[in-house]
Amino acid sequence: MEFTVSKADLVRELNLSQGVVERKTTIPILSNVLLEVSGERLTMTATDLELGIRCSAPARTKSGGAGTIPAKKLLEYVRLLPDSDVNFKFSDNHWASLTCGRSRTRIAGMSRESYPELPQMPEALAQLPIGLLASMISKTIFAISAEESRFTLNGALLLLRDRTVTVVATDGHRLALVECENPLDSPANYKALLPRKAMAELLKLASDTEDKTAPVDFAGDDNHLFFQLGPRLLISRKLTGNFPDFERVLPKSHSHTVEVDRDELRASIERVSQFSDERSRAIKVRFGDNEATLHSSLSESGESEESLAVEYGGPTVEIGFNAQYLLEFLRAVPEAKVAFHFKDAQSAGELSPGGEGVDYKYRYVVMPMRI
Amino acid sequence: MDAFFVSVEELFDPSLKGKAVVVGGPKDARGVVSAASYEARKFGVHSAMPLRTASQLCPHAIFIEGHPDRYRDYSHKVHAVLQEFSPKVEMASVDEAYLDLTGTERLLGPPLKAAHTLHQRMKQRTGLNCSIGISTSKMVAKVSSDQAKPNGILWVQPGLEAAFLAPLDVRRLPGVGKVTEEKLQQIGIRKVGDLARLEEDFLHRRFGKWGLALAGKSHGADAGSWFDGEIGSLDEPKSISHEHTFNEDTADAQLLESTLARLTEKVARRLREQGFYARTVTLKLRYKDFTTLTRAHTLARSTQLDHELITESRALFRKNWRAGEKVRLLGVGVSGFDETEGQLALIDGDKNERARKALKAIDQIRDKFGEKSVKIASGLAGDHAERVHENPVGLPGKRK
Numbered sequence: 001m002e003f004t005v006s007k008a009d010l011v012r013e014l015n016l017s018q019g020v021v022e023r024k025t026t027i028p029i030l031s032n033v034l035l036e037v038s039g040e041r042l043t044m045t046a047t048d049l050e051l052g053i054r055c056s057a058p059a060r061t062k063s064g065g066a067g068t069i070p071a072k073k074l075l076e077y078v079r080l081l082p083d084s085d086v087n088f089k090f091s092d093n094h095w096a097s098l099t100c101g102r103s104r105t106r107i108a109g110m111s112r113e114s115y116p117e118l119p120q121m122p123e124a125l126a127q128l129p130i131g132l133l134a135s136m137i138s139k140t141i142f143a144i145s146a147e148e149s150r151f152t153l154n155g156a157l158l159l160l161r162d163r164t165v166t167v168v169a170t171d172g173h174r175l176a177l178v179e180c181e182n183p184l185d186s187p188a189n190y191k192a193l194l195p196r197k198a199m200a201e202l203l204k205l206a207s208d209t210e211d212k213t214a215p216v217d218f219a220g221d222d223n224h225l226f227f228q229l230g231p232r233l234l235i236s237r238k239l240t241g242n243f244p245d246f247e248r249v250l251p252k253s254h255s256h257t258v259e260v261d262r263d264e265l266r267a268s269i270e271r272v273s274q275f276s277d278e279r280s281r282a283i284k285v286r287f288g289d290n291e292a293t294l295h296s297s298l299s300e301s302g303e304s305e306e307s308l309a310v311e312y313g314g315p316t317v318e319i320g321f322n323a324q325y326l327l328e329f330l331r332a333v334p335e336a337k338v339a340f341h342f343k344d345a346q347s348a349g350e351l352s353p354g355g356e357g358v359d360y361k362y363r364y365v366v367m368p369m370r371i
Numbered sequence: 372m373d374a375f376f377v378s379v380e381e382l383f384d385p386s387l388k389g390k391a392v393v394v395g396g397p398k399d400a401r402g403v404v405s406a407a408s409y410e411a412r413k414f415g416v417h418s419a420m421p422l423r424t425a426s427q428l429c430p431h432a433i434f435i436e437g438h439p440d441r442y443r444d445y446s447h448k449v450h451a452v453l454q455e456f457s458p459k460v461e462m463a464s465v466d467e468a469y470l471d472l473t474g475t476e477r478l479l480g481p482p483l484k485a486a487h488t489l490h491q492r493m494k495q496r497t498g499l500n501c502s503i504g505i506s507t508s509k510m511v512a513k514v515s516s517d518q519a520k521p522n523g524i525l526w527v528q529p530g531l532e533a534a535f536l537a538p539l540d541v542r543r544l545p546g547v548g549k550v551t552e553e554k555l556q557q558i559g560i561r562k563v564g565d566l567a568r569l570e571e572d573f574l575h576r577r578f579g580k581w582g583l584a585l586a587g588k589s590h591g592a593d594a595g596s597w598f599d600g601e602i603g604s605l606d607e608p609k610s611i612s613h614e615h616t617f618n619e620d621t622a623d624a625q626l627l628e629s630t631l632a633r634l635t636e637k638v639a640r641r642l643r644e645q646g647f648y649a650r651t652v653t654l655k656l657r658y659k660d661f662t663t664l665t666r667a668h669t670l671a672r673s674t675q676l677d678h679e680l681i682t683e684s685r686a687l688f689r690k691n692w693r694a695g696e697k698v699r700l701l702g703v704g705v706s707g708f709d710e711t712e713g714q715l716a717l718i719d720g721d722k723n724e725r726a727r728k729a730l731k732a733i734d735q736i737r738d739k740f741g742e743k744s745v746k747i748a749s750g751l752a753g754d755h756a757e758r759v760h761e762n763p764v765g766l767p768g769k770r771k
Contacts, residue, residue: 147671149686153718172718173672244718279650280713322714348717367715 001065002089003037007081007100009057014075016208016232017046019201020053021071032068034115035088035096037061045118046071051197052118052235069096069109077105118235121226124217126160126186130205130229131212135334136167137199139178139362142328144196145171152241155195158225160186160218167194168246174325175246176332179361184215192220193243198227198236205229250365251348254341256317258292258310259354262338266330268306272296273323275304281324282369287342288316296323319345320369326351329364345370372449373500373521375466376406376437379445382498383438391416391432398426398434402616405437409521440741442466448497456489469509486524506532508593513545532591537564544588551585554578563589611645612653613637614702615753620659622697628685630753634703635684636746639677643734647708648673652680654687655702663700666691669707672714676726677747680705 014033022030027049034045042059045052067090077098078086087099094109137156145153156169163186166179206212209229217228220238227234269283276283276296283296292310297303319342329351330338337354351364372378376394381387391411395404404425407416414429426434446465453460456479459471472485479485486503493501504516505526512527514536519525527535536544541563542552558577560566566574566589574582587594613634621627631654642649653667666687674680684703692698716723733745746754 145671149668149682170718171671172716173714175717249717249720279707280709282713346715365717367717367720369714370712 001035001037001067002062002087003042003059004062004085004087005042005057005059007078007083007086010078010086011075012208013044013055013057014071014078016055016201016204017044017053017071018075019197019204020046020048020051022048029068029110029114030116031070031072032110032115033071033074034066034068034112036066036112038064045115047116047118047235049116050195050237051201053201054118054233054235056231065090066112067094067096067109068112068115069107073107077107119221119224121217121228121233121235122219122221124219124228125188125190126182126218127184127215128165128182128186128218129184129213130209130216131214132165132180132182133216134203134206134212136165136178136180137203139332140167140169140176141196141199141203142332143169143171143174143176143364144199147171152193152239152243155193155239156199157243157246158190158192158194160188160190162186162189168243170244170246173322174364174366175249176329177246177250177361177363177365181360190220192225193239193241194225195236195239198225198234201234201236202227205232205234249348250363251341251343251350254350255343256287256312256314257339257341258287258312259337259339260292260308260310262330262333262336264308265338265340266327268294268308269323269326269330272304272306273327275302276323280369281322282320282371283323284318284320284371286316286318287312287314289313292340317342317344319349320371321349321366322369325366329366333362333364372466373502374406374408375445375499376442377408378499379441380435380438383441387433387435391429393422393425393429393432393434394437395422395425396434396436398422398432401618407432445497445499449493449499449501452489452493452496455492456485469512472505483524483526486526490524506591508532508591510545510588510593511535511591514539514543517543527591533564533567533589536589536591537562537567539563541566544585546584546588551578551581609708610653610704610706611638611641611647611649612655612702612704614655614700616700617698620697620699622695624694626752627692627698627701628688628753629750630701631684631688631703632681632747633750633753634701635681636677636750637742638703638705639675639680639730640734640737640742642675642680642705643730645708647710648675648712649680649705650707650709651705652683652687653702653704653706654684654691655700655704656688656692656698657700658693659697659699661699664691667706672716673707673709673712676723677730678726679723681747681749 017033030048036043037059040058040061041056043054043056045054081100081103084101089097094111096107096109098105140156144156150172153171156167159166163182164179165182168175168177214229219226223238225236225238272294273281273283273296275298277298283294286293290310290312291307293305293307295305333353335353335355335358339352339354341350345368348365348367353362377392380392380394392408393404393411393416394406396402400422402422404416404418404420404422406418411429411432416425416429442465450460450462453468453470457470457472457475461469463469475485479488482505486505490501490503493499500522502516502519502522503524504512504514504519506512506515507529511532515525515527539562541547541555541560544563566585571583571586574586578585584594615630615634650673651667651669653665655665657663668683668687670683736745
C-alpha cells in the first residue's frame with residue numbers, strides 16, 4: 001500500500017480517533033489505527049471494542065491495501081511535520097515508511113488481519129441535526145453515574161417518539177431530562193441506552209463540525225448504535241439492561257417556584273461552596289421572605305453565606321443540596337434565567353430554564369441532602 | 372481484664388478453672404487462637420497464633436469455640452461498672468478501658484483507694500478479675516496495668532513515670548513491635564531507660580515522627596497518634612470490619628458470595644448500631660498461597676443499608692477474585708464515616724426507605740433475641756462461627 005495525504009487532513013481526522021483508541025494495552029492491536037486505501041480515499045478506523053470511529057480523507061493512491069500503526073505515536077509525530085503532503089508506504093513486514101519533505105520515519109505496525117471488524121451500519125432510523133444532538137448531550141451528560149456497578153446508569157436513555165427526541169440521564173441522586181422537537185426526519189419510535197463515552201465522542205464530532213444543522217443519520221442493530229455525520233461514522237456498543245422508570249420520579253407538581261438569575265446564582269454557589277465539605281459538597285439553601293440564602297460551614301475552617309433577592313412569599317424552607325449538582329446544571333443551561341422549584345427538605349427539588357420563549361423541555365431533578 | 376475470654380468461659384463452665392484453656396476452635400481446625408488461659412500461656416501459647424501451633428506447644432490444653440455474644444455481653448457489664456467511677460470512660464477494646472479519674476477524689480478517695488473499690492466491685496458484679504494501672508498518662512497506666520497482671524493494682528506516682536519505665540524492655544511500650552524493637556537493638560537500645568537517655572533530635576533523624584513519639588513515651592508521656600487524645604474523645608471507630616478464615620480453602624463461588632453477604636450484613640448491623648453511614652467499602656481476599664489483596668471502592672453516597680453494601684462488596688469480589696482460585700480468607704470492611712445520611716436517593720428512594728424500616732425492625736428483634744435471630748437468606752450458606760480476638764491486631768497499644 002502506498003499513498004499520499006495532506007498533513008492537515010490527517011491530523012484533523014486522527015484527532016477524532018484519539019478518544020476511542022484503547023489506552024490499556026490488554027489487546028495491543030487496539031492501540032493501533034487501521035489505515036485503508038481504496039480509490040482516492042484513505043479511511044481511518046479506531047476502536048476499543050466498546051466504541052469505534054471511522055473517518056476518511058482524500059488521498060492520492062499509488063497502490064491500495066490496508067495496515068495498522070500505533071495511533072498515538074502516529075498523531076504525535078505527524079502533528080510536528082510541516083504543513084505539506086505526507087507519503088505512506090507499507091512494506092510486507094507491516095512497517096510503515098513516512099516521508100514528508102526531508103523527514104523520513106519508519107513506524108512498526110501490525111497486520112490488518114488481526115484488527116477487529118467493525119459492524120456494518122444498517123438502514124438509518126432517523127436524522128437529527130448535529131447541533132441539536134450535541135446540545136441535548138451537553139444538557140444531560142453530567143448527570144450520568146460514575147459508579148461502575150450501576151452499569152445501566154453509565155449512559156443516557158435516548159428516546160425517539162414521533163417527532164420528539166428525549167435524552168434522560170441519572171446517577172440515582174439527580175436526573176436530567178431534555179426533550180426537543182426534531183426538525184428532521186424521524187419516523188421510527190426507538191429506545192436505547194447510549195454510553196457516556198459515545199456521548200463525549202459525539203460532542204467532539206459536533207465541535208469539529210461547522211454547520212450545526214448538518215444531519216446525523218442514526219441507526220441501531222441488536223448490539224450497536226450508529227451515528228453517521230457526513231463521511232464520519234461513530235459506532236457504539238449499546239448498554240444493556242433496564243433504565244429506571246424515570247417518569248415515576250419526576251415531580252408531578254411543585255409547592256413553590258422562584259426565578260433567579262443563572263449567573264448570579266452560579267457565582268454565589270461557587271463562592272459559598274468553598275466552605276463546604278470537600279467530599280459531600282453540602283450547602284444549605286434557605287428560601288424566606290423575598291430572599292434566597294446560601295450557606296455552608298466547615299467547623300474547622302470557616303463558613304460563608306450569601307443572599308439573593310427573589311420573589312417569594314411562602315413559608316421559610318431550608319434544604320441541603322450538593323453544590324456540585326446545582327453547579328453542573330447552571331453551567332449547562334443556556335437560558336439567563338432559571339426556575340427553582342421546591343417543596344421541603346425531604347422532597348426532590350427541580351431546576352429548569354426560566355423566562356420567556358423556552359420552546360423545549362429541560363428538567364433537572366435533584367434530591368436534597370440530609371445535613 | 373485478666374484473660375478475659377477464658378475467664379468468661381470459666382463462669383459458664385467452672386470445670387475449666389485452673390486448666391490450660393485455648394479459645395478459638397478445635398485443635399486441628401484452621402484459624403487462630405482468640406485467647407489463652409494463663410496456664411496455657413506458660414507453654415508459649417498466645418492470641419493470634421495458629422490453633423495447630425498451639426496444640427503442638429500445649430497438647431493437653433482444652434480447646435473450645437469462642438462465644439462472641441458472651442464476651443460482648445460481659446464487656447457491656449464491665450463498661451457499666453466503669454461508668455460508676457467516671458463519666459470519662461474509653462473502651463479501647465472489648466476487655467480494656469481507660470478511665471479519667473480527674474476530680475473524683477472527694478467521691479472516691481485517693482487513687483489507690485478508688486482502684487481498690489473498682490477492683491472489688493468488678494469482681495462482685497461480673498465475677499471477673501481485672502488488673503489496674505494508675506498513672507498520669509494513658510501510656511504509663513497501660514504499661515503499669517500490664518505489670519500488675521494478674522489480678523493486681525499498680526500505682527505509678529506522679530514524677531516517677533520515667534523511673535518506673537526505665538528498667539523495662541522497650542517492647543513493653545505500646546506501639547513498639549518486633550520491627551521497632553529490632554531497629555532499636557541495632558543501635559544498642561534494649562531498655563526504656565536506654566531510650567530515654569537518647570537525644571530527641573537523634574531519634575527524630577533516625578525514625579522521623581515516630582522517633583519523637585518514642586522519645587515522649589520513654590519519659591512516660593502520652594505521645595503519638597492515639598495516645599495524644601483525651602480519654603473518651605476518640606470513642607468513635609474509624610472503620611468496621613469482619614473477616615472469616617475458611618476451615619478448608621474454597622473456590623466455590625456460591626459459598627464465597629454467601630460468606631461475603633453474611634460478613635457484610637454483620638458490618639452493616641454494627642454500622643447502624645454506631646449510628647454511622649459509610650462511604651467506602653473494602654474487600655479483603657486471601658488466597659490459598661497467602662497472597663492477600665485488599666480493594667476498596669468509594670461510593671457516591673454514604674449508606675448503612677445491607678443491600679447497598681452487599682451490592683458493593685459483591686461487585687468488588689466479582690471484579691477481583693480470580694475465578695477458580697481457592698480462597699483462604701474473606702473480609703469486608705467499611706470506612707469513611709458520616710454521621711448523617713447526606714445525599715438522598717432519587718431513583719431508589721422509596722425502596723431504600725422500605726429497607727430502612729425493615730432493618731430497624733430486624734435490629735430490634737436482634738437486640739431482643741440475639742444476633743442470629745434474623746439473617747439474610749443469601750448469607751445462610753456462609754454463616755460460620757464468629758471469631759473474635761481478645762487482642763485485636765491494629766488496636767492502639769496492643770502487644771501482639
